[in-house]
Every structure is written in structure tokens, then in C-alpha cells.
Amino acid sequence: MAVSQHSHDFVSHNQKGEKRTLYVLILTVTTMVVEIAAGTMFGSMALLADGWHMGTHAAAFCITLFTYRYAKQNAHNDRFSFGTGKVSVLGGFTSAIALGIVALMMMVESIHRLFNPESIQFNEAIMVAVIGLVVNLASMLLLQDHHHHGHDHHDHHGHDHEHHHDHNLTAAYFHVLADTLTSLLAIVALIVGKFYGWIWLDAMMGIVGAVVIGKWTLGLMKQTAPVLLDESINKSYRDEITETLAPYAEIVDLHIWKVSGHHYSAAIALKNHSDKTLDEFKQLLSKFDKIHHLTLEVQTTE
Incomplete structure (x- = not known):
């Protein structure tokens, strides 16, 4: 994690x-x-x-x-x-x-x-x-x-x-x-x-x-x-994250909410079915630059 x-x-x-x-x-x-x-x-x-x-x-x-x-x-x-x-x-x-x-x-x-x-x-x-x-x-x-x-x-x-x-x-x-x-x-x-x-x-x-x-x-x-009230952000943004990760991992849990008017926090749990490392998954998600606090958990398929 x-x-x-x-x-x-x-x-x-x-x-x-x-x-x-x-x-x-x-x-x-x-x-x-x-x-x-x-x-x-x-x-x-x-x-x-x-x-x-x-x-x-x-x-x-x-x-x-x-x-x-x-x-x-x-x-x-x-x-x-x-x-x-x-x-x-x-x-x-x-x-x-x-x-x-x-x-x-x-x-x-x-x-x-x-x-x-x-x-x-x-x-x-x-x-x-x-x-x-x-x-x-x-x-x-x-x-x-x-x-x-x-x-x-x-x-x-x-x-x-x-x-x-x-x-x-x-x-x-x-x-x-x-x-x-x-x-x-x-x-x-x-x-x-x-x-x-x-x-x-x-x-x-x-x-x-x-x-x-x-x-x-x-x-x-x-x-x-x-x-x-920590309502989840719009569906299109979450769908883009899903599409980015889908080729390499299954999303087990995904929570994204606003911590200010324009900054997000995210907690994501993945089941990895590729050879990508934790750092590489973080790099994949780096383009989502509104996320200012990311908690990422990567589970192996073993």
C-alpha cells in the first residue's frame, strides 16, 4: 500500500x-x-x-x-x-x-x-x-x-x-x-x-x-x-480512472471525494494481473492532477 x-x-x-x-x-x-x-x-x-x-x-x-x-x-x-x-x-x-x-x-x-x-x-x-x-x-x-x-x-x-x-x-x-x-x-x-x-x-x-x-x-x-458531505465526484472522472487502470488491474475499491472546491482525495484498491509495480501504478495515475492525496493498495493475484 x-x-x-x-x-x-x-x-x-x-x-x-x-x-x-x-x-x-x-x-x-x-x-x-x-x-x-x-x-x-x-x-x-x-x-x-x-x-x-x-x-x-x-x-x-x-x-x-x-x-x-x-x-x-x-x-x-x-x-x-x-x-x-x-x-x-x-x-x-x-x-x-x-x-x-x-x-x-x-x-x-x-x-x-x-x-x-x-x-x-x-x-x-x-x-x-x-x-x-x-x-x-x-x-x-x-x-x-x-x-x-x-x-x-x-x-x-x-x-x-x-x-x-x-x-x-x-x-x-x-x-x-x-x-x-x-x-x-x-x-x-x-x-x-x-x-x-x-x-x-x-x-x-x-x-x-x-x-x-x-x-x-x-x-x-x-x-x-x-x-x-463528501459526495463522490462526477462519473466521467471516475470512468477515466477505471479505463486507465483496466488493462493492468481490476479495481476492487474506488473512493474519490473533494477535500476543497477543486482538490480531490482518492482511496483505490487494485487486484494486479500484470507485472506493473506499485510505483508504476502511481505513475499511471499521476495525470489525474486534481488528486492531491492518494491512498493506493495493490493486491497480487497469487
């Missing part, structure tokens, strides 16, 4: 994501403080409400930063047998839950407003929505490189064609994207409501936004939960 032990430091490529999240957090907190201060000075409930709403996103970004720091500090801690790659995934899952709570609260409040309409100070509300939109667009610019380059692609020939998918940063991006959507929907609803008197449209836009955000939340949870 052989254990191929690679580096468990899975956090080096996240340094850029950590810095970007910090910049977004600073921008969000600054906007929050300014809006709360202005709302208090001018007696504006709309500004106060949006300021505290920014606070919920600041809390989500703090979760993102905490997971980055924790993963980095414990990257070489022996208590984590397979490294701290899943810390980032756990951060993404936690943020997804927070985003889902926001969507649920939006839905409840919007339904309440739909049946119990309240008077709206349109000019003030539009100003707040525009401020929120500008801040969120700036935040999206800081995070957009991840959004375009952090998607998973299908595996081909066992090589790492999958971009480094940072679920932690994905969650932060979805928080910003959700807020951008709500700001856009609010601006449309408020302008139409101001000129046509359709006050109910504000609540309807809130319901639409809640549904869309809820869908994003489920998508993010579907990405992160399988990693946390």
Missing part, C-alpha cells in the same frame, strides 16, 4: 479573493455609516433602513474574510487531515443560508406590503436606491474577475481544466448581486409608482427579487453541500 501525500495548503490562490472581499467590506461599511448618520441627521427612515440593510451584507463579508483567515492560519495544522480546503466551502454554505434568510424576509415583508400598502416618499426612496446601486456596482467590479473565471467546467482526460472555484467568494458575489438586483427592481418600481401611482408594484418587485435570490441560494447550496 502506498500513500501519496501532496501539499494540503489550498489557500494560496485565495489571497486575491481575500483582498477583494476586504475592499468590498470597507466600501460597504463606509456606505452603511454614512447612510445611518445621514438618516439620523435628516430624520430619513429610508436612509436608516438601507444603512442597516448594508450592515447585513457587511456581516456576510465578515464571514467570508473569517473563513479565509482561518483557513490560512490552520493550513498546516495536523488536526485537519486533508487540509483546510473545506473551510472556504463551509463559508460559502453559511453565506448561502444567510442569503436565504434575507430572501425569506424580503418575501414576507413584500407580501405584507402588497396587502397593506404604505405611503412612499418617492424622491427620497429613489435616491437611496440609486446610492445602493452605485455601491453594489462598484463592489461587483471588484469581484467580477472571480465571477467570470471561477466557474466549474467538465473534466477532460483527467487534467485540471476546472478553474479554481472559490465557493466563499462566490457567496460574497451573490450577496452583492442580490443587492444590485433589489436596487434595480426598486428603482423601476419607484419611478413607475411615482408617475403612475402603482404603489403595489414596489411590493411585487420585492416578491420577484425574493424568488430570484432564493433560486441563487439553492444553487449555491447545491454546489457546496456535496463537498461538505
Whole structure:
């Protein structure tokens, strides 16, 4: 039996994501403080409400930063047998839950407003929505490189064609994207409501936004939960391993799971019916470069 032990430091490529999240957090907190201060000075409930709403996103970004720091500090801690790659995934899952709570609260409040309409100070509300939109667009610019380059692609020939998918940063991006959507929907609803008197449209836009955000939340949870639960990886990757080994050995046992967003661990037991040695089997499997921890057992047919 052989254990191929690679580096468990899975956090080096996240340094850029950590810095970007910090910049977004600073921008969000600054906007929050300014809006709360202005709302208090001018007696504006709309500004106060949006300021505290920014606070919920600041809390989500703090979760993102905490997971980055924790993963980095414990990257070489022996208590984590397979490294701290899943810390980032756990951060993404936690943020997804927070985003889902926001969507649920939006839905409840919007339904309440739909049946119990309240008077709206349109000019003030539009100003707040525009401020929120500008801040969120700036935040999206800081995070957009991840959004375009952090998607998973299908595996081909066992090589790492999958971009480094940072679920932690994905969650932060979805928080910003959700807020951008709500700001856009609010601006449309408020302008139409101001000129046509359709006050109910504000609540309807809130319901639409809640549904869309809820869908994003489920998508993010579907990405992160399988990693946390050690679900086996896609069948095509396992089939490629089987095809590589089949001419020389029978696979008795095969387990492959993710130990981070883009690194795998594998435990393989073979019944050798060729003259290949353990090292030669390891060499055959070396092309599967996503596997960063390999336990290989080779049984003889004797």
C-alpha cells in the first residue's frame, strides 16, 4: 500500500479573493455609516433602513474574510487531515443560508406590503436606491474577475481544466448581486409608482427579487453541500480512472471525494494481473492532477 501525500495548503490562490472581499467590506461599511448618520441627521427612515440593510451584507463579508483567515492560519495544522480546503466551502454554505434568510424576509415583508400598502416618499426612496446601486456596482467590479473565471467546467482526460472555484467568494458575489438586483427592481418600481401611482408594484418587485435570490441560494447550496458531505465526484472522472487502470488491474475499491472546491482525495484498491509495480501504478495515475492525496493498495493475484 502506498500513500501519496501532496501539499494540503489550498489557500494560496485565495489571497486575491481575500483582498477583494476586504475592499468590498470597507466600501460597504463606509456606505452603511454614512447612510445611518445621514438618516439620523435628516430624520430619513429610508436612509436608516438601507444603512442597516448594508450592515447585513457587511456581516456576510465578515464571514467570508473569517473563513479565509482561518483557513490560512490552520493550513498546516495536523488536526485537519486533508487540509483546510473545506473551510472556504463551509463559508460559502453559511453565506448561502444567510442569503436565504434575507430572501425569506424580503418575501414576507413584500407580501405584507402588497396587502397593506404604505405611503412612499418617492424622491427620497429613489435616491437611496440609486446610492445602493452605485455601491453594489462598484463592489461587483471588484469581484467580477472571480465571477467570470471561477466557474466549474467538465473534466477532460483527467487534467485540471476546472478553474479554481472559490465557493466563499462566490457567496460574497451573490450577496452583492442580490443587492444590485433589489436596487434595480426598486428603482423601476419607484419611478413607475411615482408617475403612475402603482404603489403595489414596489411590493411585487420585492416578491420577484425574493424568488430570484432564493433560486441563487439553492444553487449555491447545491454546489457546496456535496463537498461538505463528501459526495463522490462526477462519473466521467471516475470512468477515466477505471479505463486507465483496466488493462493492468481490476479495481476492487474506488473512493474519490473533494477535500476543497477543486482538490480531490482518492482511496483505490487494485487486484494486479500484470507485472506493473506499485510505483508504476502511481505513475499511471499521476495525470489525474486534481488528486492531491492518494491512498493506493495493490493486491497480487497469487
